[in-house]
Amino acid sequence: MTEESTHPPLIEFDTPRLRVRQWRESDLAPFFALACDPQVMEFLLPLPTRAESDAAANRARALIAQKGWGFWAVERKDTGEFIGFTGLNVPMAALPFSPCVEIGWRLSRASWGQGFATEAARGALQVGFERLGLEEIVAFTANGNLRSAAVMARIGMHEDVAGAFEHPAVPEGDALRGHRLFRIDRATWQAAQRASE
Incomplete structure (x- = not known):
């Protein structure tokens, strides 16, 4: 065996209207433009500088x-336009339900209301359960973020009301500190796939 580092194959995928890619x-x-939009960032901690935004993307x-x-990164197939991100992530913060894999998304305001977040997130769930073999995927959002919570419900996640928590990365006293927790396990996801066939 050589000491060369071997990386797993890069996963990218398409949905009917989107290309989800590196x-x-x-x-x-x-x-960065998306990160400067106060409506997009309403329930997120701000990325105030271009350098910090670039660092997050990198x-x-x-x-x-x-x-x-x-x-x-998420791109529209019809225009080739970058509209934000979606995908799976191991949170850096130590959360009450860690270790875990979360699903998340952030899309430009011009892309809202067209089902893009739901479409991309469904594809990410499929990757998580079918290709990565995850047993469970979680999602969480600030209490007031009803749009994101609605997407979580639309992709089949169920709210764990008892799992509501204060996000340790959000300063104490900040209105965004209180979070709702949603979950979906592989068996539930597979049952929903069979029911929709």
Whole structure:
């Protein structure tokens, strides 16, 4: 055996309207524009500088290169436009339900209301359960973020009301600290796939 580092194959996937892929340099400017939109960032801690926004995108790209999966860039097939990210991630913060894999997304405001977050997230769940063999995927969001919670419900996740928590990465006293927790396990996801066939 050689000592060469071997990385798992890079996972990318298509949905009917979207290409979910590794990040490119050309994604950095529209990602920063998204991070500067107060409506997009309403329930998220801000990324105030271009350098920090670029670092977040480059961190996502490096994790995908290392593991084969992560928070992927999302592109519209019809226009080739970068509209945000979706995917799977191991949270850095020590959460009450860690270790875990979360599903998440952040899309430009112009892309809202068209089902893109739901479509991309369904594809990410499929990767998580079919290709990565995960037993469970969680999602969480600030208490007031009803749009994200609605996507979580639409992709078949169920709220774990008893699992509500204060996010340790959010400062104490901040209105965004209280979070709702959603879960889906592989058996539940597989049953829903069979029912929809």
